[in-house]
Amino acid sequence: MxxxxxxxxxxxxxxxxxxxxxxxxxxxxxxxxxxxxxxxxxxxxxxxxxxxxxxxxxxxxxxxxxxxxxxxxxxxxGLAWWPDHPQGQAEIVQWLSFAANEIEHSLCAARLVQKFGYLLDKSAALAKSTVILSLLDKHLERNDWLAIGRPTIADCAVYPYVALAPEGDVDLKPYSHIEGWIKRIEELPGYLAKP
The missing domain is CATH 3.40.30.10 (Glutaredoxin)
Known part of the structure; x- marks a missing residue:
């Protein structure tokens, strides 16, 4: 493969x-x-x-x-990462969509401008980043993981651009629940360090 x-x-x-x-x-x-x-x-x-x-x-x-x-x-x-029931799958897909849309147009866009010189609106991306991170932090205040109470592909989809956000001049320090979630992911067996 x-x-x-x-x-x-x-x-x-x-x-x-x-x-x-x-x-x-x-x-x-x-x-x-x-x-x-x-x-x-x-x-x-x-x-x-x-x-x-x-x-x-x-x-x-x-x-x-x-x-x-x-x-x-x-x-x-296996079922640990992608459950066989529609409710769990829907919970995960909501976060996959969040990664592909909200995060892509905020945290990812800011990083593309700052690190790679893309011609995107960085100020708009930073403004969106604040909203997105606040929503994510609020969810993680009540949940250790994004979906179904355990690590899933939802966490794998959302984690990269959140963890790399400082490369786009986005400060994660105000978001203590996000920082805790990042630490939990980085402590998982088999964790692969970010680029």
Whole structure:
């Protein structure tokens, strides 16, 4: 099973983190992002959107980090990471959506501007980050984990850009419950250090 990967990407890191936590073996293929290899064949044939990560598992190709998390958890991670009941799955998917939308347009966007020089509105991203982190901190005030009372792929999806938020000039110190959650994740067996 092969993961087309970019080391600095939080979305790629989500997949590597989960695979490490769930003891899933991945062959990592580091993509030459600077030369645009992800936007050219053969990778553009696997993902016409020209984005990473991409997972190849035999004849199955899965793109998008959230979709890859669901696939790996369902196929290889066992019920601990992806329950077999709709209520638990829905709780998790809510956080996958949160990672793909709210976090992507706030914490991730601020990091892209600060660390990689992307031309995005950093002030808007920082303003959104405050709202998003406040919501997350409030949830974690009452819960140790994001969904179903235990670590799941929801935590793997949300953790990377939250933990990397300081790279976008976002201060996590006001959010003590988030800091506690980050520590709990980093103490899990098999934890893979962030890029």
């Amino acid at each position: 092969k993961l087309y990967d970019l080391e600095a990407s939080g979305n790629c890191y989500k997949v590597r983190l989960f695979a490490s936590l769930a003891s899933i073996d991945l062959e990592i293929d580091s993509v030459d992002f600077v030369s645009g290899a992800h936007k050219q064949p053969p990778l553009s044939d696997l993902n016409p959107l020209g984005q990473l990560p991409i997972l190849e598992d035999g004849s199955h190709v899965v793109r998008d980090s959230q979709a890859i998390l669901v696939y790996l958890a369902g196929a290889y991670g």
